[in-house]
Amino acid sequence: MQLKGAQVIWECLVREGVDVVFGYPGGAILPAYDAMLDYPIHHVLVRHEQGATHMADGYARASGKVGVAVATSGPGATNMVTGIATAMMDSIPIVCITGQVGSKVIGTDAFQETDVTGITLPITKHNFLVTHAEDIAEAIREAFFIAKSGRQGPVLVDITKDAQQSTAEFEWDDTPVRLPGYRPQYRPLPEVVQHAMDLIKKAQRPLILAGHAVVTSNARREVLEFAEKTDTPVAMTLLGLGGIPASHPLNLGMMGMHGESWVNNAIQQADLLLAFGMRFDDRVTGNLKTYAVNAKKIHIEIDPSEIHKNVKVDVGIVGDLRETLLELLPYVPETKHTEWRAHIDSMKGEVAVRDIQFLPDSGHLYAAHVINDLWRLTKGQAVIVTDVGQHQMWEAQYYRHEQPRTLITSGGLGTMGFALPAAIGAKFARPDADIWAIVGDGGFQMTAAELSTAAQENIKVNVAVINNGYLGMVRQWQEFFYERRYAATPLRNPDFVKLAEAHGLAGIRVTQRADIPSAYEAALAEKGTVVIDFRVEQEDSVFPMVPAGADLEAMIRRPTSLAETAADP
Amino acid sequence: MIHTLVVYVEDKPGVLNRVASLFRRRAFNIESLTVGHTEQPGVSRMTIVIDGTQTNVERVEQNLYKLVNVLRVDDVSSVPAVVRDLALVKVKANARTRPEILQLAHIFRARIVDASKTTLILEVTGDENKIEATLDLLRPFGIVEMVRTGVVAMVRGPGRIDSAEVASWSSAARKPAAEQEGDSGINHSV
Numbered sequence: 001m002q003l004k005g006a007q008v009i010w011e012c013l014v015r016e017g018v019d020v021v022f023g024y025p026g027g028a029i030l031p032a033y034d035a036m037l038d039y040p041i042h043h044v045l046v047r048h049e050q051g052a053t054h055m056a057d058g059y060a061r062a063s064g065k066v067g068v069a070v071a072t073s074g075p076g077a078t079n080m081v082t083g084i085a086t087a088m089m090d091s092i093p094i095v096c097i098t099g100q101v102g103s104k105v106i107g108t109d110a111f112q113e114t115d116v117t118g119i120t121l122p123i124t125k126h127n128f129l130v131t132h133a134e135d136i137a138e139a140i141r142e143a144f145f146i147a148k149s150g151r152q153g154p155v156l157v158d159i160t161k162d163a164q165q166s167t168a169e170f171e172w173d174d175t176p177v178r179l180p181g182y183r184p185q186y187r188p189l190p191e192v193v194q195h196a197m198d199l200i201k202k203a204q205r206p207l208i209l210a211g212h213a214v215v216t217s218n219a220r221r222e223v224l225e226f227a228e229k230t231d232t233p234v235a236m237t238l239l240g241l242g243g244i245p246a247s248h249p250l251n252l253g254m255m256g257m258h259g260e261s262w263v264n265n266a267i268q269q270a271d272l273l274l275a276f277g278m279r280f281d282d283r284v285t286g287n288l289k290t291y292a293v294n295a296k297k298i299h300i301e302i303d304p305s306e307i308h309k310n311v312k313v314d315v316g317i318v319g320d321l322r323e324t325l326l327e328l329l330p331y332v333p334e335t336k337h338t339e340w341r342a343h344i345d346s347m348k349g350e351v352a353v354r355d356i357q358f359l360p361d362s363g364h365l366y367a368a369h370v371i372n373d374l375w376r377l378t379k380g381q382a383v384i385v386t387d388v389g390q391h392q393m394w395e396a397q398y399y400r401h402e403q404p405r406t407l408i409t410s411g412g413l414g415t416m417g418f419a420l421p422a423a424i425g426a427k428f429a430r431p432d433a434d435i436w437a438i439v440g441d442g443g444f445q446m447t448a449a450e451l452s453t454a455a456q457e458n459i460k461v462n463v464a465v466i467n468n469g470y471l472g473m474v475r476q477w478q479e480f481f482y483e484r485r486y487a488a489t490p491l492r493n494p495d496f497v498k499l500a501e502a503h504g505l506a507g508i509r510v511t512q513r514a515d516i517p518s519a520y521e522a523a524l525a526e527k528g529t530v531v532i533d534f535r536v537e538q539e540d541s542v543f544p545m546v547p548a549g550a551d552l553e554a555m556i557r558r559p560t561s562l563a564e565t566a567a568d569p
Numbered sequence: 570m571i572h573t574l575v576v577y578v579e580d581k582p583g584v585l586n587r588v589a590s591l592f593r594r595r596a597f598n599i600e601s602l603t604v605g606h607t608e609q610p611g612v613s614r615m616t617i618v619i620d621g622t623q624t625n626v627e628r629v630e631q632n633l634y635k636l637v638n639v640l641r642v643d644d645v646s647s648v649p650a651v652v653r654d655l656a657l658v659k660v661k662a663n664a665r666t667r668p669e670i671l672q673l674a675h676i677f678r679a680r681i682v683d684a685s686k687t688t689l690i691l692e693v694t695g696d697e698n699k700i701e702a703t704l705d706l707l708r709p710f711g712i713v714e715m716v717r718t719g720v721v722a723m724v725r726g727p728g729r730i731d732s733a734e735v736a737s738w739s740s741a742a743r744k745p746a747a748e749q750e751g752d753s754g755i756n757h758s759v
């Protein structure tokens with residue numbers, strides 16, 4: 001079949017199972033947009049190409065499928081950079097399709113020419129520059145294959161305008177993709193599995209560190225089976241949350257900088273760490289020199305370059321988490337670690353890190369209450385998309401996720417502005433789900449223009465703005481480490497209720513704890529997107545906190561005096 | 570220890586950039602890098618020399634495998650291998666020093682490839698040590714200009730890799746990725 005390159009793009013996307021793309025047109029991608037009208041693909045017109053990439057990302061995280069973003073050359077493509085880097089750091093499968101100037105003028109600084117494959121080389125898993133119509137199909141097929149296999153990640157396909165305009169023979173190749181230099185290893189080697197078993201059998205104080213792979217490799221059942229069979233408690237990374245239910249008795253909660261004190265202490269006291277698809281990021285290890293020095297370590301990772309990168313381990317197993325656990329499970333011994341678990345319980349008992357929650361209503365509005373009430377109201381079943389900052393950490397602490405893919409957050413890159421567009425993307429992936437974007441007043445304003453996208457698309461996402469009048473997380477660092485010198489962190493904000501209304505959307509303001517539940521109910525009753533402006537306590541901080549690079553034990557705790565202040569109006 | 574990696578890559582636009590960008594981004598130090606064709610169309614071969622005291626060679630290998638266009642990485646440092654670097658050295662020479670230089674050239678089996686009233690150009694081929702030794706002896710005469718190609722290497726004897734494997738990488742004869750998984754235990758792309 002003879003087709004224009006522009007048509008080939010959509011022929012391929014349809015065959016890859018794509019039914020929605022997020023994008024923004026322009027000269028170099030115009031042929032593709034023209035062809036699009038003839039294909040059964042819904043296009044979501046974003047307000048900024050960063051939004052398109054975050055939407056594709058949110059779509060991918062909520063569904064497990066590949067998200068697709070489209071942009072024109074030059075500024076369109078450069079606007080995608082933040083979203084691509086966000087997806088790269090969190091291993092999210094997205095495919096970005098960008099138009100490029102005509103192949104004859106590449107290298108001449110033609111109008112809206114940018115070296116997009118050059119710019120995105122270090123922030124994509126792979127990228128392609130396609131200059132001939134006959135090469136488009138292969139590039140797109142390989143892009144999807146690379147994005148969704150092995151350690152997943154973003155792939156960019158840059159297609160010149162003349163390649164879109166010229167004609168080529170199109171025949172869909174549905175044989176498996178052949179890439180001689182790309183051979184992810186899913187199944188572990190038997191020798192290393194044996195070595196791991198030896199350590200597992202000897203352990204007295206084992207601890208599972210469950211990372212993003214619990215979600216991405218669908219290993220929930222296998223992780224639970226392993227934990228239950230070996231009576232091993234589980235500590236979660238931020239991106240692992242929801243991987244196993246928060247309510248499971250073996251789930252200890254989150255580790256790391258704003259993790260639970262008993263989790264960090266358990267890590268330091270364990271004699272065996274089982275790292276399940278996590279990468280020992282500095283936000284979870286603190287000082288590497290003092291990190292879990294008494295523990296043997298087993299690391300299961302699909303990316304061999306992660307093994308020994310930050311933390312030297314005793315056994316590194318290259319493989320997909322689920323496949324690896326399936327190999328291990330028949331051999332792991334049924335054990336009890338009663339003493340170890342009782343010890344962790346006792347550490348839990350001695351601290352009340354969630355103290356604010358139980359303070360009497362003092363007339364103050366705390367973000368913790370806002371999030372905890374949302375958890376109660378939605379029974380932990382909503383899809384929560386957070387932005388980056390204090391509210392993100394409070395979400396992780398107070399919203400207890402029971403299901404995988406119900407927490408969508410930018411972990412590795414920490415991209416402010418992520419939440420609203422990612423929530424819109426998630427809504428397209430899960431149209432029947434309650435989607436809540438929990439955003440800071442700072443980050444909301446980075447991509448608030450996407451409210452207009454939500455309005456135009458007539459979709460419902462619920463936006464909870466945790467409005468503390470500050471770039472709160474930075475303010476907290478200034479309070480703790482820079483003598484409260486608040487350089488460039490106070491915000492003078494627009495009226496977020498009016499902002500919603502300006503978009504034809506509903507806006508609700510909440511200033512008192514007692515009004516939280518009714519606001520949520522009013523929001524859920526609305527047909528369209530809603531913005532709730534929660535005017536929370538301005539100088540609240542996230543506790544506990546392990547200062548960057550400090551030992552995990554060296555947590556800053558909530559000062560009791562502050563809790564008293566909170567209780568006392 | 571100095572490590573010599575032989576890296577087979579697909580001969581596609583931008584591959585050298587991908588490898589160079591990887592080294593820059595991960596702060597790996599390269600002592601030398603050469604690239605050229607192989608016996609197989611579509612497959613290029615790089616030789617990368619790394620100082621193992623400054624850069625973790627295993628991490629380099631693992632990260633190279635993450636590049637989709639990298640086909641195979643072999644560390645040939647601990648196996649018998651022919652390792653060659655070529656240097657062109659322009660050295661000051663006059664009637665008095667010329668015979669002495671010619672004698673040195675003879676000892677190191679360097680070729681004189683150019684001569685002028687005031688200079689000679691020597692072409693020296695050999696491993697790192699031989700070239701360094703030659704340069705040390707030439708330095709007192711005054712080196713005007715020097716250039717080195719960087720190291721190329723090849724394992725002695727039949728080696729670990731045969732032409733059939735290299736041929737299998739060419740685009741015509743690609744196997745589906747799934748079939749290749751784990752076939753040599755070093756397939757570590759992600």
Ligand SMILES: Cc1ncc(C[n+]2csc(CCOP(=O)(O)OP(=O)(O)O)c2C)c(N)n1
Pocket residue numbers: 387388389390391392414415416417439440441442443444466468470471472473474
């Ligand atoms: C794009 C971007 N710029 C800067 C930062 C650094 N940063 C991290 S948290 C934060 C403050 C966020 O403020 P806000 O959105 O109001 O959330 P809060 O911490 O107050 O909950 C900043 C500036 C970032 N993570 N991302």
Ligand SMILES: [Mg+2]
Pocket residue numbers: 389440441442466467468469470471472
């Ligand atoms: Mg704020």
